[in-house]
Every structure is written in C-alpha cells, then in structure tokens.
Amino acid sequence: MTSTPPLHVAGHLAPVADEIDAVDLPVEGALPPGLVGRYLRNGPNPLPGEPSSHWFTGHGMVHGVRLREGRAEWYRNRWVRTRALAGESMLQADGTVDRAVGHANTHVIEHAGRIMALVESSFPHVLTPELDTVGPCDFGGRLTTAMTAHPKTDPVTGELHLFGYGMRPPFLTYHRLSAEGELVRSSEIEVPGATMMHDFAITDRHALFLDLPMTFQLGRLATGMPFGWDDGYGARIGVMPLDDPGTVRWFEVEPSYVFHVGNAHTDAAGRVVLDAVRYGAADAVAMWDGLGTDPAGLASGAAATGSARLHRWVLDPSTGGVTETALDDRAVEFPTVDDERVGREARYRYAVADSHGRAGIVKFDAERGTRAEHDLGTDTVAGEAVFVPSGAPGRAEDDGWLLSITTRRDGSASRLLVLDATDVAGPPVAAVQLPRGVPSGFHGSWIDDADLEPR
Template identity: 90%
Template sequence: MTSTPPLHVTGHLAPVADEIDGIDLPVQGAIPPELVGRYLRNGPNPLPGEPSAHWFTGHGMVHGVRLRHGRAEWYRNRWVRTRALAGESLVRADGTIDHGVGHANTHVIEHAGRIMALVESSFPYVLTPELDTVGTCDFDGRLTTAMTAHPKTDPVTGELHFFGYGMRPPYLTYHRLSAGGELVESAEIEVPGPTMMHDFAITDRHAVFLDLPMTFQLERLGRGMPYGWDDRYGARIGVMPLDRPGTVRWFDVEPNYVFHVGNAHTDAAGRVVLDAARYAAADAVAMWDGLGTDPAGLAADAAATGSARLHRWVLDPATGAVTESPLDDRAVEFPTVDDERVGREARYRYAVADSRGRAGIVKFDAAHGTRAEHDLGSDAVAGEAVFVPSGAPDRTEDDGWLLSITTRRDGSASQLLVLDATDVAGPPVAAVELPRGVPSGFHGSWIDDADLAPR
C-alpha cells in the first residue's frame, strides 16, 4: 500500500538529494557587469528519506550563484550544517528550547562582513562565502533568545535591528547590533502570550511590532507547526521609539495575519506608515490550514480565500488613531523594497504573484497607484525578487535589477532571472541556466563583493 506524498515535497517544492557545483553557467542575454557578488537564497530541504511533516520544517539549504565580469562563474548548494541536521532536537528534555539547534532554513543575510543563515527559532548560523558552515553565533554570549529571520538594516546608521520570540516568557525581545556586528542593546517587549511574530519593520526612529492572533498551541505539537489561529487573542500593532527601547504604544487593528512586511516610514506628521502583505482573518485561517497540504497557496488565486494583499496602516503615536486601507487587490507574497529605502518613504514595492495558474513578479508604484508585472506564464513559478541598485550616484529609486530564482512547476529546471527594475514587464536582461531544478524556497540576498571585503 502506497501513500500520496505531501505537496511540499513534490513538483517545484521537491527537495534535492545532494550538493553539487556547476561552473561557467550558460547565460541568455547579458549579465550587467556591475553585478559582482553572490546571490544566495535559503529554503527548507529535508534529507533524503527523511519524513517532512510541514513545508516550514525542512533543514536549511542555501543555493548560491556567483556573478562577476558579466559571467555566472558558479552555482552551488549546501545544507547548513546545523545541530538539527546532525539529529539533535530543538526541544530539550525539560521542555526548554535550545537556540543553538534550529534548522536555519528561512533567510540568508550579510552584516558586518558575516554571512548568516537564519530561522526564527534559533541563533544564526555563520557561513563562508563558499557556503561552508562555520557554526552558530550568539554575539559573544550576549544573545539569549532566538533571532528573527527578518532583521532590518538601517541604511543610514548600518545598525541591524531584530527581535526574538518564544513559546515561554520572555515572549518577545528587541535587539540591536552595531554596524560592526556587536550586540549593543536588548529590551523585553510585553505581549499577552506566545504569538508567532514572523516579521517586523523599522523607520528612521521606530520599531514596529505585529502582535497578531497566530499563537503557540500545545495540542498542535505533533502536526509539524505548533501554532494556529486564535480568535481570542486579538490583533494589534506596536510602535516603539528606538531611543526608548521597551516602551511601546499599541494600536488595536482588525484581525489579520502578516508573514512579510513591505516597508515602513515615519511621515512628516510623525505618523508611522506600515505596508505589508496582509491576510484577512478568513484568509489567514484558510492559508494556515492549507500550508500543510498546499504551500503554493501563499500567493493563491485572487478569487479564492487564503491570499495576502498589500495593505497599509497609518498609526499616530500622538493621538492613538489608526487607519487601515488596501493598496491593491492582487494576491501577492514576499514583498521587497530597495534596501537603501528600508525605514524611509519608498515609491516602489516588489512582490511575487501566482494565481489562476500563472506566476509573475510584480512592481507596485505607490506614487501613481499602479502596478506592472513580469509574466512567467503557466510553466514556472518565481521566488522572492531581490532588488540590487545600479550604483549610479544619481540613480532613481528603481534604477537597478531584480534577481529571482524561477523554477518550472514540475521541478525539472531553474534559472536565475535578472530583470530591469525600471521595466519589470519587459524581457529579462539575463537568465542564468542553473544546473538543476532549485526547489522553491523562502528568502535570499544579493551580497556584493565589497560587503565581504576586510574591514
């Protein structure tokens, strides 16, 4: 008797069984010579033969493409050599969490010359530029909580703001790294219970926390992810002045869930403007229930439940007033922004769409309320689109490129797509043929060679 494998281990989500290297990769079009560095992307990848109860719980595997002098010099993929990969459990015998164990499967970033693979349940794992694993990092013993997979770098100060959440108190803790990579501040944030806070935002003077009704539920422990929707918990957004860590003004909002923030800024009136991919309450329940069977539903058909759409909250710390409004009706996920505009007003957002059997990469223009889409058709799906600036001293905000790994729906082949961000709907600038089908995963970064230079 055979059983049908779950969808998150089939097709474009199917894990790969080995680590490979490819050199001098074929390129359609022309890679911009300004792109000198590595595109790295993380995602879950169970070991061969290993049961996988949920898409979110596979071991971290980083896929990388090295670009230099207009060439794609190499592709390689490597499992992050975590203690979980070696068979250790995240949960100790006494029920506490060992933050040195997690799967490191969600994001990969660079800060202060250090490449880190991230997952929100544990410490970061440090990688070499060739994707070998160095080991965990707790910032000289100063980090005592998990680290979110979605830290935010202030483009002016170079500081890295992040948080950790847990199933036991402290439920939420804010942290700040200096531009040099030293943990210089930590502050507990009071929340009512163990909420699953996947992302947050910063402005030039605030941190913005999402205290939403997806909470830890003990009865779900055996189902892959021990979190679920809780109507009783409520929904609120917290605004914390960066110069007063731990002091938060909370704003009650309509019940919803947010995996991923687009951006935030403080406007001229001192109000915090937050944009994110928002699941309304019914959509959040449908999405969460569907993740165990159909993880592709993260950017599902716009006519169906289970989808997120770009949404805006305007929060006034002076009066306590909050307004909520949709920005677009397109079903999207994985919103991104130019890293040089993080925490500042930004005209453009980029996101991934997949509905009615067609996938694409979408560009939203907040100034004109319009969108443009690079249509991938019905045979391929897109990964998160990472913006890389052109480097021109007088560039416009969208002067640069979008990088995304696209994969055929049957998982048979992948490309690293390079789009002109000023003309997203146009043909690709370049498409690098990768030597294997790369499973659709989570988040990644462009890491310029200059970011890894000795300091």
C-alpha cells in the same frame, strides 16, 4: 506499494538529494557588469528519506550563484550543517530549549561581513562565502533568545535591528547590533502571550511589532507547526521609539495576519506608515489550514487557499488613530524594497504573484497607485525578487535589477532571472540556466563582493 508524496515535497517544492557544484553557467542575454557578488537563497530541504510533516520544518539549504564581469561563475548548494541536521533536538531532556540547535532554513543575510543563515526559532548560523557552515552564533553570549529571520538594517546607521519571540516568557525581546556586528542592546517587550511574530519593521526612529492572533497552541504540536488562529487574542501594532527601547505604544487594528512586511516610514506629519502583505481573518484561517496540505500557492507568491494583498496602516501617535487601506487587489506574497530605502519613504515595492496558475513578479508604484507585472506564464513559479541597485551616482530609486530564482512547476529546471527594475514588465535582461531544478524556498539576499571585504 508506493504512496504519493506530500505536496510540500513534490513538484517545484521537491527537495534535492545532494550538494553539487557547477561552473561557467550558460547565460541568455547579457549579465550587467555591475553585478559582482553572490545571490544566495535559503529554504527547507529534508534529507533523502527523512519524513517531513510541514513545509516550514525542513533543514536549511542555501543555493548560491556567483556573478562577476558578466559571467555566471558558479552555482552551488549546501545544507546548513546544523546540529539538527545531525539528528539533535532543540528540546533538551530537562525541558529547556537549546537555541544553538535549529534548522536555519528561512533566510540568509550579510551583516558586518558575516553571512548568516536564519530561522526564527534559533540562533543564526554563520556561513563562509563558499557556503560552508562555520556554526551557530550568539554574539559572544549576548544573544539569549531566538533571532528573527527578518532583521532590518538601517541604511544610514548600518545597525541591524532584530527581535526574538518565544513560546515561554520572555515572549518578545528586541535586540540591536552595531554596524560592526556587536550586540549592543536587548530589551524585553511585554505582550500577552506567545504568538508567531514572523516579521517586523523599522522607520528612521521606530521599531514596529505585529502582535497578531496566530498564537502558540500546544495541541497543534503534532501538525509540525504549533500555532493557530485565535479569535480571542486581538490584533495590534506596537510602535517603539529606537531611543527608548522597551517602551511601546500599541494601536488596535482589525484582526489579520502578516507574514511579510514591505516597508515602513515616518511621514512629514509624524505618523507611522506601515506597508505589508495582509491576510484578513478568514483568509488567514484558510491560508494556515492550507499550508499543512498544499503550500504551493504561498511558495510562489499567494496563499494556497487564502488571499493576501498589499495593505497600509497609518498610525497617528498624536490622536491614537489608525487608518487601514488596501493598496492593491492583486494577491501577492514575499514583498521586497530597495534596501537603501528601508525605514524611509519608498515609492516602489516588489512582490511575487501566482493566481489561477499564472505566476508573475509585480512592481507597485505607491506614488502613482499603479502596478506592472512580469508575466511568467503557467509553467513557471517565481521566488522572492531581490532588488539590487545599479550603483550609478544619483540613481533613481528603481535604477537597478530584480533577481529571482524561477522554477518549472514540475521541478525539472530553474533559472536565475535578472529583470530591469525600471521595466519589470519587459523582457529579462538575462537568465542564468541553473544545473538543476531548485525547489521554491523562502528568502535570499544579494551580497556584493564589497560587503565581504575586511573592515
């Protein structure tokens, strides 16, 4: 007797059963010679035969493609060798939580020459450039909370800003790493309760926290994700001066939920401007309920049963006022920006879309209020599109490439797609044929070889 597998482990979401290596990958088109490094992408991947109750809870697996001198030198995939992969539980016999145990399945970044696989419930796990696991990292014992999967690097100072949230007090803690990778600051932030705070933002002078009504609910533990919409919690955005950590001014906003931030900046009038992909209250409930049964839409860009759109909040510290504006009507997810514009005004945002079975990679022009889209058709879904700058002196903001792993909806094949960011709607610059179907996952990074050189 056979049973139909849950949708979060089927088709383009289906996990792979093994780790492989492949070299000298076929390339359509011509890889830009300026791409010298690794594209790494993380996502959940249960072990073969292991039950999986929710898309978010599989073990971390990093897929990597090495590019150099116009060649795709290798592809490899590796589980992040966590203690959870070995069968251990974060919850200890005495009721405490061991943050060194976790799935490490959400993001993979580089900071201070260290590659880290991240999940918001645990410590980061350090990887080698060949994707072997070194182990969990608590920065010399200084990190005592979980670490967000969405830290932000200030492009001017090189500091890494991050936070951790918990289901028990302290519910929210801000942290800062120096450019050299040392944890130099931790400050508790008072919030009313435990919420799923997946992402946040920085400006050149602030950190912004999203205290939204997706709250911890013990009764939902059996679903695999113990959070749910709470009409009574309220919704607000906190603005914390980076030079006064722990002191936060809160701005009430319309109830909504945000998985992913696009960017933020401080404008000439001193107002704080935040762009993010926003689910309205009804869409947030539909999205969250849908994730447990059909996460395919969120995996490829938009909510399975609710719509998320690029949205802007303008917070005015001088008046306490808030302006909320929808920036576009296209349903999208996984917004990205040029890393050199993080926390600063940026003209362009990039995102992934999937509407009525047709997928694409979208470029938003905030200056002109327009968008361009690379259409992938009905048979293919796109992963998060990561911007890689060209490195040309005095380059325009969009002078570079977008990298995304695309996968056929049936999970049979994948490519690393390289788009010209100045002409997103145009044909790909190159496409690397990967040796297997790579399941649609979460987040990734381009890591230039120069970022891994000794400092």
